[in-house]
Amino acid sequence: MSEALLPSQPFFPSPEAVGQQTNGYKVPNHVAIIMDGNGRWAGQRGLPRLEGHRAGTQNLHRVLEALGRHGVRHVTLYAFSTENWSRPPEEVRGLLSILQGVIESEVRALHAKNVRILHLGRLDRFPKRLQREIRRALELTRNNTGMTLGVAFDYGGRDEILEAVKAIVRDGLAPERIDETVFGRYLYTRELPDPDLIIRTAGEQRLSNFLIWQSAYSEFYCSPCPWPDFDEVEVERALRSFGERTRRFGALIPIG
Numbered sequence: 001m002s003e004a005l006l007p008s009q010p011f012f013p014s015p016e017a018v019g020q021q022t023n024g025y026k027v028p029n030h031v032a033i034i035m036d037g038n039g040r041w042a043g044q045r046g047l048p049r050l051e052g053h054r055a056g057t058q059n060l061h062r063v064l065e066a067l068g069r070h071g072v073r074h075v076t077l078y079a080f081s082t083e084n085w086s087r088p089p090e091e092v093r094g095l096l097s098i099l100q101g102v103i104e105s106e107v108r109a110l111h112a113k114n115v116r117i118l119h120l121g122r123l124d125r126f127p128k129r130l131q132r133e134i135r136r137a138l139e140l141t142r143n144n145t146g147m148t149l150g151v152a153f154d155y156g157g158r159d160e161i162l163e164a165v166k167a168i169v170r171d172g173l174a175p176e177r178i179d180e181t182v183f184g185r186y187l188y189t190r191e192l193p194d195p196d197l198i199i200r201t202a203g204e205q206r207l208s209n210f211l212i213w214q215s216a217y218s219e220f221y222c223s224p225c226p227w228p229d230f231d232e233v234e235v236e237r238a239l240r241s242f243g244e245r246t247r248r249f250g251a252l253i254p255i256g
């Protein structure tokens with residue numbers, strides 16, 4: 001990948017924007033994104049599907065910058081699901097190679113911007129070298145205090161819940177000690193708050209096994225725009241839509 005995703009912009013999230021109402025609306029603390037439509041984007045241009053994934057990867061730069069500018073503190077990206085292994089081997093290899101490329105070319109820049117990287121999902125099915133590099137990236141950025149960037153790669157919500165249950169059983173926890181807080185500590189997202197806003201691009205309206213526990217009270221925003229074209233204007237639209245909603249979390253009085 002020739003162009004760094006995060007070249008020389010200011011640190012994000014921009015400190016003055018955090019926790020503020022920008023442009024008159026409340027900004028979500030955690031935005032999770034289902035980056036859909038790469039394949040269709042490529043198909044419409046007569047390009048191979050992997051070119052869509054490459055364009056989608058390049059798009060991360062402007063979206064992360066825009067979210068940071070608005071003061072979003074946590075961003076989680078759904079990059080590869082546990083079900084995506086069933087795609088053609090060439091596409092799977094291509095996506096793993098994109099991840100490898102992103103680690104090689106972007107981790108330093110992210111670290112310089114005080115971004116903390118988290119991996120959500122299984123590590124054991126990646127090539128050994130990639131596993132090592134992911135661990136190194138997590139270790140390098142673990143004390144950073146700026147934006148948290150969760151990368152869900154080989155992630156599945158059901159798999160996450162099953163793994164949590166197995167670990168709880170292994171730890172011998174008594175049933176009366178298990179509540180939502182304790183259960184949450186066994187999830188891949190243990191270091192993240194629940195997502196306030198989940199964005200899905202390319203017109204689809206489903207979760208596809210993404211953060212199924214954590215999204216209990218998330219707001220959902222669907223855009224017809226395919227992921228590679230989802231730019232800062234689209235980000236602003238999504239944030240504005242979130243900011244205009246009233247959240248009651250099952251109560252009668254608005255909360256937050």
Ligand code: FPP
Nearest residue numbers: 035036037038039040041056057079099102
């Ligand atoms: C869905 O589009 C997209 C994916 C399965 C992959 C998303 C991955 C990236 C953008 C690159 C990797 C990112 C990181 C953070 C390393 P689709 O292929 O299902 O699109 P379609 O529905 O139009 O076919």
